[in-house]
Amino acid sequence: MKAMRDPIVTLLTDFGTKDYYVASMKGVILGINPRCKVVDISHHIHPQDIMAGAFVLANAFSYFPEGTIHLAVVDPGVGGARAPILIVTDHFFFVGPDNGLFSLVLRKEKIRETYVLTEKRFFLPEISQTFHGRDIFAPVAGHLTLGISPKVFGRRIDSLKTLNFPEPIVRGMNLIGEVIHIDSFGNLITNIRREGFSQFIQGRPFLIKAGKGIIKGLKDGYWEGKKNELIALFGSGGCLEIAVREGSAEKELKLRKGDSIRISVKREQ
Amino acid sequence: MKAMRDPIVTLLTDFGTKDYYVASMKGVILGINPRCKVVDISHHIHPQDIMAGAFVLANAFSYFPEGTIHLAVVDPGVGGARAPILIVTDHFFFVGPDNGLFSLVLRKEKIRETYVLTEKRFFLPEISQTFHGRDIFAPVAGHLTLGISPKVFGRRIDSLKTLNFPEPIVRGMNLIGEVIHIDSFGNLITNIRREGFSQFIQGRPFLIKAGKGIIKGLKDGYWEGKKNELIALFGSGGCLEIAVREGSAEKELKLRKGDSIRISVKREQ
């Protein structure tokens, strides 16, 4: 991949936006290349929740133009043994800690090369042990926007840490998944994807059980529900989602991340 | 209007910033035109509160340079019957759902043309029924920044959905308005505008009643109040506003959106 003519760096962190953390990363990147664009994906990943970061990143990265540099920092092990890495895929660059944060992205993107970041000339002169986002990852991303070849940033490696994401399981007449994300509308997004769902259902009638809620059938969009109706549908990321039309399924059902969602078909007689 | 040399797209949504929604819209826009600037107006409109979105948009849009494309999505009816539209006014472009979200803007801007977005070649190849912000509105805005003529995006229409915003009413010696917005300082912003107020008052002395608070006269700025004093003044958007100097009128008076604010003049004797 070549450097972009109008380079873009995206940022995903669990830093929030009330502190100086995100701004100092932006300053470092723009100090190296004042012409590049820095775009926020989110800074409101729950602190140190690598899975949540992986989920949001995996649903956003592919919409950016080819060559975009995705910088992601959800990094409870900062300063410790986990390696700082650069991943080059068929369409993008990814910079961040090797702790599984890129696991879900890599189900969609083919890796070309991965590097451990070792070349200190691309870091800030002083490296804290608490803020590699500013001191290592941001300057590496900044230098990448200048078209510097990935291979000069460090040593090539062949394996990456992966996270075990919960997968739905089939148990008798039930497909059991779980809530993996709750969005700001209170929609409960599950790990049940359209393909696995269709394969399990095979055209049979089914019920969806989500806490105290029981839902019959799927909608195509929120608008098909009546106001305050509890509905299920496949959302914009391709996952089964429990929603309340113009309301919050989270509040209605009092469910949380990790709670199970069960799809049941009737035993054929 | 011609395409801007340095095109700007603003975004206003109720999507919050913890999810992938806003970022994927930005990715889509930058994928079509990596040279344009995407500027957030707000993503913290209360979910599905079209009036709140209309209010914030109407107070921000006019400060942007001529030719700016304002993309706004507060869209409880996404995927349903409401049309996706493009409005061209004397100074700006507006892209979003036809559900009244642009009602307040259009009290200030003169419409030149309005189009229903029908041309699928300007949308993403796959269109979800839950996220037209990403799949329809963002790519249309992106293509607009390239200077494509509005008329090729769809079919011209002549009428738009408008929202009924609450208007202040005169009842005897009272002008009764209501709180239409509470800002992050806790200032209570009302629907009473300077002109209507002056016309009603006509130089007579008056009292302002806001919940348990009674305020005599107006201040010119917050600084005229004593610390923690309850005051009334016309704010930066031209509306009557109840405030507490270095405090929160919302907390002090425990008022909410929709609560009434009463201006009373004395009966002349």
Next chain:
Amino acid sequence: MKAMRDPIVTLLTDFGTKDYYVASMKGVILGINPRCKVVDISHHIHPQDIMAGAFVLANAFSYFPEGTIHLAVVDPGVGGARAPILIVTDHFFFVGPDNGLFSLVLRKEKIRETYVLTEKRFFLPEISQTFHGRDIFAPVAGHLTLGISPKVFGRRIDSLKTLNFPEPIVRGMNLIGEVIHIDSFGNLITNIRREGFSQFIQGRPFLIKAGKGIIKGLKDGYWEGKKNELIALFGSGGCLEIAVREGSAEKELKLRKGDSIRISVKREQ
């Protein structure tokens, strides 16, 4: 200092992001110079907390490229007696109210010149008494990005308002500081800096008392703590910080801004 080729304006305010305030400032700046970049430092400074604004700004500004214009508005006295100012230092421009907001920055940056903003031709045509961020500071910053000389914006002055930040004190065998910031991880950041700490400790063993917590020794990074361990370390801004590995020291210790933190050495025998 010369105008930047790719000018950058940063924004720090206590305006939050749910209202139209920040967006209208960005619109004004881009209306004057559509080529400049506007970068958020933070808009979530606690309302009217000048010290918090000063702290966040002082930890972020220096990472931006030379010539960056830092616009900061935490301004409880807006419209009143406090002057609107422009400070030119060795590396940056600072625009905002003269209320101490730049006090901490100016411990790190050398002032070249300071001006009171008096030239109305660089303001918006109508100036509210409640929103100088939009009506005075943003247009001044916008004009600065065009390379207009600082001296034409107003009258030179020689002194600035400074805030009294709490400084750690030595009392017998104790160094007593306080919590000056709590970040979004719940880390308690104190006003005890590395130099003052080392000078006090002089290699002696010590205990750190933070509320009900007692900590022995320092860590180099969060990763050195065990999960949920209460630790102390010098953070990325150079201040002593109390943290819980993968948890929140704020919640664990129930401490707040202003609470004292005590470092005790043993009496030598």
